[in-house]
Amino acid sequence: MSAISVKNIIKTYGKKKQKVTALNDISFDVNEGEIFGIIGPDGAGKTSLFRILTTLLLADSGSATVDGLDVIKDLKEIRKKVGYMPGRFSLYQDLTVEENLQFFATIFNTSINENYELIKDIYVQIEPFKNRRAGKLSGGMKQKLALSCALIHRPSVLFLDEPTTGVDAVSRKEFWEMLKGLKAQGITILVSTPYMDEARLCDKVLLLQKGKVLSINTPDGVIKDFENPLMAVKAKGMLPLLEKIKAMDIVKDAYPFGEYHHVVMKKEENVEQLKSNLTKADLKEFEIKRVEADIEDCFIQLMKEE
């Protein structure tokens, strides 16, 4: 049985004239105990999807189940079983760390002690500040507290909506370590993120763009689907270089990527052509190398194919 099953979900906002389709016929399945990543830029429809699955929003059509329960019919059961951490910090800022945790434990009809094992690793990090008001915590601490509150009732499915947005690199890394720990405890995790580098850390990813599914695969699978040869090019004067490369008809696509330009070739034999073309151009500090595609390259390609 899959932990989450979504079938043909459609959600639109607004009236006739300015109708915006947030989710356009989305279907996917998440297996139990998986970390499933929803990757997409802002406005892709990630939050709408989360709100539908956490029973906060009604879809226009389609059906979805969470832990085998229907999101429309069995909403009361679902609310007991899922943990939800919204993208925005939404705990009581004027209550202390401990009071927040206790409050959420109580409304889920449990106590901190009962499920302390589950949150221990996360909570010990904020325990020294347990008498501080939540509003006075740093960003990373707030996020740990929010995660603790979402876990306090031992949910079977955990929904994390952009948990790492606005969090520093070290905390992000820590956070993903925590998710791995939770996965080991058998909790299914649905996590959304706009950061492509985090996609690699998921068991499976769904690439979402403008409410449409571009691809559902394992991170490796997504990369494997990227068939064209990929080159990284660097030289002095990056902007003219990019224009020059884009003008070549052996090039399928080229875009800035960190300190390099990534160049997607149409065919394997184009690689040598590009090399010789650019060497001829007599560029300063010129550098070219073959690279492996990563999720971001795949995403850019999928987006452009749409």
Place this chain on the structure above:
Amino acid sequence: MRTLRFLLQKEFRQIFRDPSIIRLIFIMPIIQLMILPWAADYEIKNIKLSVVDKDHSDYSRQLISKITSTGYFQLAVYTNSYPEALQQVEKGNADLVMEIPASFEKELVKEDQATLFLAMNAIDGVKANLGSAYLRSIIQDFNREVRLEWIQFPRFSPETQIEITSSNWFNPLMNYKYFMVPGILVILLTMIGVNLTAINIVREKEIGTIEQINVTPVKKFHFILGKLIPFWLIGLLVLTIGLTIAWLAYGIIPVGSFVTIYIFAAIFLLAVLGLGLLVSTYAENQQQAMLVSFFIMMIFILLGGLYTSIDGMPEWAKWITRFNPVAYFIEVMRMVVLKGSGLADIKKHLLIMFGFAVVLNSWAILNYRKRS
């Protein structure tokens, strides 16, 4: 029950940690009750009188001292030229001009009648009307004294005389504060009830905490009760503070029983808290909630009979006041404080208020959706 207890605990913690709410609860009633009753005072005292005395006779002096000894009038200007007196009115130094003609005493003695001239500044209409009425009755009184001095009245008056005297019931001295303070207290309670609840829930919407609550198994009913009870208690606390101030500052002790006031206030608070909840279920942010509750408050106050008597309103406006919980409470407060009405006398009001409470709260609960 355990959930509700924790919801209440959380709510109280939040309230007591917000210093601005505490200030609002304690300082607002004190300021309103200390200032407003003095400003909204229709009783006229210290009317500034300007006298143009062209007679300088015994009688004119007697008349003037009689007028000023009442306490209502202050002799502001004493002159013998009318234009000068009028100038003082224009400058705002006098409200009324009384001109005593040169032959006042002579005519009074010889011709049995004399004329006086009164002119009032009608810019302040209430003052002008009441002032001239007071003055006229003083002059009449003076007239009688003069007649007594000159004419030996027969034991029985040869002609029938009907004199109308009146006495005020319930507020014999017509102390306007007795009338205003209970009304202002009602407005205060309404403001706290509607605004605090409306803004409190909308703030949870704004911060996003309501979203977090909505994904939990908390029942709508519990959540709303958790919001209602704290503000209900705060409302009763404010009422107590208000009644204490009314007693300490104005010496107002209800003729009726405090129990009657508290019973009605308890139900009234339920109704206005329900209204606050209702506003909060529709409003998306604090601005909307504020504007809507401000609008409702304006109507409640202006059509509540605080300043203007409802009985004096046109029929259609009377109909609107029937849907105004504040109007009922102001009436009940005045009934209990001034007349000493008991529960039996306000039975109808109680029932109607109970109806308001049920309708507004059920509407709010129905309209509060955990999912959109």
